[in-house]
Amino acid sequence: MAISLSRRRALVSGLAAASSLAMPVTLRAQEATRRNVSSFITQDWRDHFDELGVATIVADTSSRALHYWNADGSDYRLYPTSVPRTDELTKRGYTRIVRKKVGPDWTPTASMMERFPEYRYMPPGPDNPLGTHAMYLDWPAYLIHGTHDTRKIGRRSSDGCIGLYNEKIEELFQLCPVGTQVRLI
Known part of the structure; x- marks a missing residue:
């Protein structure tokens, strides 16, 4: 079974990857912080x-x-x-x-x-x-x-x-x- 990759699909995939790299460092850090904070288990x-x-x-x-x-x-x-x-x-x-x-x-x-x-x-x-x-x-x-x-x-x-x-x-x-x-x- 052959997998076809259209130019449009390749372009969209490339843009998505590039946009995450282009995201300002502070936004990437905030995203990482959100992921880490969400892993905290609430204690009483x-x-x-x-x-x-x-x-x-x-x-x-x-x-x-x-x-x-x-x-x-x-x-x-x-x-x-x-x-x-x-x-x-x-x-x-x-x-x-x-x-x-x-x-x-x-x-x-x-x-x-x-x-x-x-x-x-x-x-x-x-x-x-x-x-x-x-x-x-x-x-x-x-x-x-x-x-x-x-x-x-x-x-x-x-x-x-x-x-x-x-x-x-x-x-x-x-x-x-x-x-x-x-x-x-």
Whole structure:
């Protein structure tokens, strides 16, 4: 069976392809953002906690989103995140923020050193994988932190932590007191 391709069909196909390339970069970025935002799964804090406490976070690893509610529920925010590379690196359950630090330093864990022997301690700065702010959970070595590598957001890219854009972790850092309850799902 032969497939015939008319000049008109070829012209229409070519114009459609060219028009998507000619679309301004900002419109293509907005389209990509719409696709990413639509993949977020709506969460309700009541599905996870009996009360809001001082503040509440639900980090959803499947939709790669962090949901925040303040103490009275009047402020709800949604942030795109990076999530652990594999399910084995993902700890799920209930925890809370026990410490916060601006300009965190980074020390690789023992399991990281087994997999990546070249890893070394890193002081605060532009190469630090924890970004500009970190909130430490009561699970050892698990954090909600920023990242200087913005390509990681929206991807499975961490060794267990939840990462946010630096400007978003700075915002969340100001909103979340120590004691904020957290659930990773």
